[in-house]
Amino acid sequence: MKKLFLIIGAPGSGKTTDAELIAKQCSDTIVHYSTGDLLRSEVASGSERGKLIEGFTSKGNLVPLDIVVETIVTAIKNAPKDVILIDGYPRSVEQMASLDKVLKSQNDVALKSVIEVDVSELVARERVLGRARGADDNVEVFNNRMQVYKTPLKEIQDFYSQMGILKRINGERKIEKIVEEMQDFIKSKI
Template sequence: MKKLFLIIGAPGSGKTTDAQLIAQHHNDRIVHYSTGDLLRAEVASGSERGRLIENFTSKGNLVPLDIVVETIVTAIKNAPKDVIIIDGYPRSVEQMESLDKVLKLQNDVQLLSVIEVDVSEIVARERVLGRARGADDNTEVFNNRMKVYQTPLKEIQDFYSKMGILKRINGERSIEEIVKEMEVFIESKFKE
């Protein structure tokens, strides 16, 4: 059975870096996928779906639900290892509900936890605008991405809290401290 961990957090929370480091430290049994990377790979492929995705992401908007869920479920099913960490998902109540429905319909993937990397909007803004990697890293797009993240957040937190699988981690510390706490937590889930 595949064991799934989702990592959510504001733009600039460090969720992708944290997940990458954990997967590197445990590359014998953990594989990491960033929702953003999965979608960017589709864009880079030049496919029809990739062009559609780019229309949404270039404006900081959410990619349509069916495309995202299809991309994620395909990645989980094809994962070369039994433990999968996906960061940047879910980003909406609809994404959360859709994934929940898909997971309930099969029995070869178990969602063990949703880890929220918690940072203030001020810290997130400084990190994103400070790194400015591409066209989507400017103030206007950041503000939109932050709004898109924050709008459904309470409902997402409540949903996973009721399931007893939400874990919040302080993301305003050193990467080493955050990654260590996540690793200990993830390993504790294997023992349950």
């Protein structure tokens, strides 16, 4: 059975870097995906679903929820390793509910934990604006991304807390400490 870990956190929380480092250090057992990468690789594969996704993204439209979830679940089932880390998902209550429904309807993937990399808005802002990698790393865009993240957060936290699978990790420490705690936690669940 595949073991799934979802990693959530504010923009600038370090969730992608943390997941990448863990997957690299444990490459024999763990694989890491980001939702955007999964959608892009589906398009690149030329599959029917990829063509459907491209029909939305090429026009700048959001990919419908059911297609996103289906793409994620397919990637999980086809993953070359049994432990899968997906960062940046769910981003909405709808995404959370949709994935939960799909996972409950099958027996080959178990959601082991949702790990929240917890940082203050101030730290997140300093990190994002300090790295300023591209046009989307400005105050206005950051504020919007932060709002998009925070709006459904309480409901997402409550949902996974009630399931007993939410793990919060302090993301305001040295990256080595964060990765070590997250990796130890993941290993304890597999």
